[in-house]
Amino acid sequence: MKQSVLDAPVRKNLIFVLPGLLLYSAFVLGPILAAIYLSFTEWNGIARPDFIGFSNYLSLLTDSNFVTALKNNALLMVFYCLLPLFIGMAFASIVRSLKGREQMAIRTLLFMPYIMPSAVLGIVWHWLYNPAFGPINQILKSVGLGAIALPWLGDFNFALPSVGMVATWYYCGFCMVIFLTGLQRLDPSIFEAARADGAGAAYTFRRITLPLLLPEIRIVLLLTIIASIKSFDLIFTMTRGGPANSTLVPNIYMYQLGFQLNRYGYAAAVAIVGAILIFTVNYIVHRFVRPADGGSR
Amino acid sequence: MLQTVRMHLSAATRRRALAATATAAMALSISCAGSASAADLPVWDDYSYEGQVAVIETLVKNFEAAHPDVDVQRTQRTFDDLALTLKLAVSAGDGPVVTKVNQGAKDMGAMAKEGLLLPLDPYIQKYGWTERQSDSILARDRWTKDGKFGTGETYGISSLGEIVGLYYNEKVLKDAGVSLPLKTFEDFLEACDKVKAAGATPIAMGTAKQHLALHLLAGISQAHIDASKRSELDDLIYGRGGSWQTPGNVESAALLQKWAEEGYYFDGFQGISGDDAVQLFIAGQAAFLTSGTWYFGDMKANPDIHFMAIPAPKGVEHPLSVGGVDPAWAITALAKDQATKDLAGSYIDYMVSPEAAVEWAKAGYLPSTKLPDDANIDMTPLLKEGVAIWKSLNANDAIGHYPDWSSPTMLKTIDDNMPLLLSGRDTPEAFIGKLQADYAAYLASK
């Protein structure tokens, strides 16, 4: 790590770090360590936890529900991360060319879903998808597409994509705003130079825009991947993991195990595995999505 | 935090007051102890629907009027909310003294086992609650120290009765040429066919949320059991053994599956929640709905809707109706001293009193305590039907069971697998087999 001119002896530096770290240790790190301990126990939430070693983790390996949850989560990442990434980037490059007020209006509106409580959005979308009196199927039926007016959230094959589309809708505007900021950060003269050299739009995008946007891509990927593995509110309010576990994700499974079935130790193990997963995926992003200049923190 | 401090303070003053008076008579009667110092009574309940809130607030006010020194600190929680936090709060020592708690192994059973609930038997004797509610009902609140369900000490008593029965829309049935009343199960099947033939939806169903399919399955299955042969079902639910793999269960599951395949439910029922299906039923979009008396309030909106027990096939004289009681009132281990316990006891006594029953009935709810014969209540037609059924079910000992009480995981197992049954991905035998596997695993773990 490079030495900064602002650096000073450690004793003086600690003043900056300690307040935050103490609070963090007290209310996040401590409980997390306790949860790790719990994951090695069997605990019903009332009596003393019984230490059972790695049993919970071994059971997870053969737990078909957990495997289903992992698969579902992998699929959800397409909707949480990839689609918003591409759509957001496309939107950003279109919106960039728009003038002040219009740009601001579109940006404000597209970003809107992101500020809403996802629990409320889940309730709203649950109703939009409703086969009996939801608007989506009403529109489909009125334009003669009654055949594809499916029971979206109740259909084994479509429940997960239906939930996923809501996540895409939720994160598109967010990604666009991040990319827009990124594009505005870039020096316009680079593009002028490329244009002067006769580079086509596609070439410019692939060779100049994309590499220069890597810091933003990294941020977007990090945030959406974390969000996808943390996803709870949307699924909880829309399907609760159903039908027949077709939208079950580790977090919902953990909630069911802990708060519905009172298997807190086993639930903690699910949480820990989920956390390890997030960590791994993020490490991969950190490792392989680097800014073009090769610099890292 | 303030509340905790307040609780501790008042507990201390109450103890001092008791020491000062120090007579057994004083200790027994909370109103006397209360006259020496004001008492706080933290209460949690799950009466969160509009109509219920009005009733419970009236009842609390009445109770406080009769006990001027008592301050009832009522916290209202939703049913799920309550299940989520009650055990945590009581085991951590910062919860209610009186609470509602759901029966069954997951909540009441677990709490009784850990000593978080106190037996109510002294108060049952003292106030004579057995006069008000039948033994078969109180058995649902019984647990032994070693975790046997249905016997042992009684840990709760409920305010409201619940019957899962058949709601029917008279108008839809008449339009389809069905003649009423439906006397037998065969009549019911025939009526469904006629409604289907007339182009309407026979059965209101939505499986996305809530438990309509579970109620339909259990309702049909238990309507085939005569009250005289109920011990097998009791044993099953109370965890004494037995099997889910009965011909009745498999046939009922097969019937549910057949109805799904032949379009007897709402179009897209897989994506409709149970509550939505109820709304559609109230709007006259289906002929039948199998669910509980807790929807009486909502059903009032459509005068064509009536309520009956699910009819039994010929030869079954007193069919069981799925049902029971709402989550029970219980005293938690946070009632440390005798005075607090007695105050809690008297609160519960009032909540299950005939006077409270009248209040519930007036608001359209089915009380589990017998209504006084001379009570002159202007009941809705639906509630009259409900009260009559409740009376005869109690007289015949024909109140069945919620299947999900049989193991802590049964509700989830049924919910997870019901869509597979209805979509034809699982055979009825495989479906019932999964319930049996869940049950066997629970018995083995006890």
Place this chain on the structure above:
Amino acid sequence: MAAIAPDAIKRQSFRLVMWLFTLLTIVPFALLLLTSLKSKQDLFRGAFALPAYPHFENYVSAWVDGHFGTYFWNSIIVVVPVVTCSIVLGLLTGFAFAFLSFPFKRSIFVILTIGMMVPTEAFIIPLYYEMRYLGLLNSYAAMILPQIAMSLPFATLFMAATMQQLPKDVMEAALLDGASRGLILRRVIVPLLKPAISSLGLFLFIWTWNEFLIPLILVNDDAFRTMPLGMLFFQGRYTVNTPVLTAGAVLVIAPIIVVYLIFQRKFIEGLTAGASK
């Protein structure tokens, strides 16, 4: 010159598509508003059918039965300290991560990242017992302290990342002028970071406002419930009354939209200011 015309057409069609998507994004909110003004009977006439007259009584029953006044103030009382403290602490620790050396810097960085990724559900039970031990259950502190701690990793990383992008000569110049590090942070860095700080504030506001597991578990007194919990409470109570439920949803999100629109100006000003440099 001939290339301009097709270019303009392309631009206009892109613009049209953009607006179409934008409208699609906000249609759900419009429908929400529309439904909240319907009667129960109107619902069955179709989602887009207008009610005969607006049923404002849905809002009355949502407001009167829902104790939304209390919930609203509770949310404010929780959100304001969480956002302010998280920003201040984020600035301090972010500054340290960007410019200072201290022992275990890398490990602490990793530990902070872990906290960003572990879902709240995973440690809510131990947290509950900790709060109980501290005697903080059923208090605003029970909601405020953990949420500051939970916001800290993101605030730190975000602040550190932006600080590293600041031109170094500005700080060097300040240091040569003899300014202390605290003063440099306050007088030089914070003004330069204003856009980033306001975006951070917006994120923290949204996350804190929308948090529901923390208040659900750590507070069981109705007097301390926050807005999203009010909604949860509503959902349990009015599942069979869609118009009142949607009215409740509008009441929950209306304050966020208002704050967002006010904040949005600063947010965008900040972004454009940053871009113009």
